[in-house]
Amino acid sequence: MTAFLLVPGTFTGGWIWDHVARLLGEAGDTAVPVTLTGLGEGDASGGSGTSLAAHIDDLVRIVDAMPGEETEVVLVGHDYGILPVLGAAALRPERVARIVNVDAGLPQDGEPALVIELDPAVRERAVAAVTGPPEGPDSHLVAPPSAEEWRGRPGADDLSDEAVRLLARRAVPHPAATLVQPLPATGAAASVPYTGLLATRNGSTLELVHSLAAMGEPRVRALTRPGVTLFELPTGHWPMLSAPAELADVLRRAVAGEGQRVEAPEGGSPQHLxxxxxxxxxxxxxxxxxxxxxxxxxxxxxxxxxxxxxxxxxxxxxxxxxxxxxxxxxxxxxxxxxxxxxxxxxxxxxxxxxxxxxxxxxxxxxxxxxxxxxxxxxxxxxxxxxxxxxxxxxxxxxxxxxxxxxxxxxxxxxxxx
Known part of the structure; x- marks a missing residue:
């Protein structure tokens, strides 16, 4: 049995995965949409004091509660969610069958989530919340985008009006500390099989990855290791809303080991040299x-x-x-x-x-x-x-x-x- 732990990004909870989870369940898999600490609707704490370590612990507890060896645990991270996924996989590499990165960039050990955040408004709000003087009980939070801001965010051009209204209605403030704290530098997650889903409407393509790998780009070089596969999705940054059926299908194919491989430059000499x-x-x-x-x-x-x-x-x-x-x-x-x-x-x-x-x-x-x-x-x-x-x-x-x-x-x- 495959158990997909579906981890959302900034401002969102497990609800953003509802459609994908239902499709995975209909196919006979277990799907667990995760709402990280401080990101639940009506959370009385408002995420006060929430750290990246707390979000990693959220996932570790769920992994530990999964049935024994007969369950294949797959951690799926979207956007910010890839950082707690990588952190949890590093702590439980023997229990995680695969990491799936849904258009979440390539954060490295020792880096914070802001390295993969394309929205300058979110970056600025996060830094200001952490470095600025306290200005009230919510000063440690990053306010969620308005409906107009959701529509203008990078990778949102294929979202329906209904999806934008859903995001604006259900999004919650995000704990700023989780966005600026670095991913623990253990390297342990590198042993876990890995699949990347590239949202082509958001600028990520297999052609780009192959080109960067041929140039020897250090961040992309990790994708050339054994056990890594890639898929393209013709969507923007939120495929769980704009193409849930296609995303569910790719998740199942990823678990089966399908996807394209990225080869290291022949002879070890980068193309650009x-x-x-x-x-x-x-x-x-x-x-x-x-x-x-x-x-x-x-x-x-x-x-x-x-x-x-x-x-x-x-x-x-x-x-x-x-x-x-x-x-x-x-x-x-x-x-x-x-x-x-x-x-x-x-x-x-x-x-x-x-x-x-x-x-x-x-x-x-x-x-x-x-x-x-x-x-x-x-x-x-x-x-x-x-x-x-x-x-x-x-x-x-x-x-x-x-x-x-x-x-x-x-x-x-x-x-x-």
Missing amino acids: GPFLLDVPERERERHGRVDLYLPDAEGPRPAIVFVHGGPVAADARPTPRDWPSFVGYGRYAAGLGVVGAVLDHRMHGVGDLATAAGDLAETVGQVRADPRVDADRVALWFFSAGSLLSAEWLVAPPAWLRCVAANYPMLAPLRS
């Missing part, structure tokens, strides 16, 4: 802060191209993108054509870093345009992969000096970790 496709002469570069300049053999101010790499790229990744053969090659090639090549190292280290990376780009553009060897009225921006997410403001209100915006294999949908 391979040679540049063109044979370009070597050329010296100048390093100025976050940008490398490749200068042409020409007199007078010259046009410039600012090359914007993709990501996320881990903060400790070495070499950094401006030292990758591809971007060194692009910089040299641009200079060989009589244009200043500017290669930027921006700080998109995680899905919550888009604003930081956009600031790095704006600062670099100003720095490049101020260089006397650059024609400040003739500048182009060339984006790659997820770096294309930084192109929005330049496309919405292009300045007069911006002569071209280019994008290679662009990613133009919100990105998850």
